[in-house]
Amino acid sequence: MSSRSKYLLIAILIFCCEVLIATKLSGFKFIRENFGDFLVVILLYFIVKTIRDVPPLPLAISIFVFACAVEISQYFHLADALGLRRGSVLSILLGTNFSFYDILMYLLGTLTAYGFDLLFFRKPSPQNA
Secondary structure (H helix, E strand, O other), X not given: OOHHHHHHHHHHHHXXXXXXXXXXXXXXXXXXXXXXXXXXHHHHHHHHHHHOOOOHHHHHHHHHHHHHHHXXXXXXXXXXXXXXXXXXXXXXXXXXXXXXXXXXXXXXXXXXXXXHHHHHHOOOOOOOO
C-alpha cells in the first residue's frame, strides 16, 4: 500500500470519527467542542498529504496557521458579517464562537499529525539505510 493510500485511509477514518461526533456524540460537550477541534486539523493534514507530497513541517505550520485564522475570524464574527444563516454549512465551517482553548486543541492536533507522520511515514535517510 502506498503512502498516499495510507494517508487517505487515515483521513477517511478521522472523517468518520468527526461525523460520529457531530451526529451521535453531540450531547458530550468535551468531545463535541474540543476533541472535534483536535481531530479536524489532523483530518486536514492527512487530506493534504493524500493529494500532495508536502514536507511535514511546512504542512503542519500551514495547517495550524489556517486553523488559527479560522478561529480568529470567529472572534470578529465573520460568519455574521457575511450574512451567513446560523446552521448553514458555511456558518458551521467558519464557526461562531472564538476560544483560546480551540487554538490549544488545534496546536495539539497539529503536533499529533506531524509526529504521527514522522514516526510512521518518514523515509529513512541514505545515511541510515
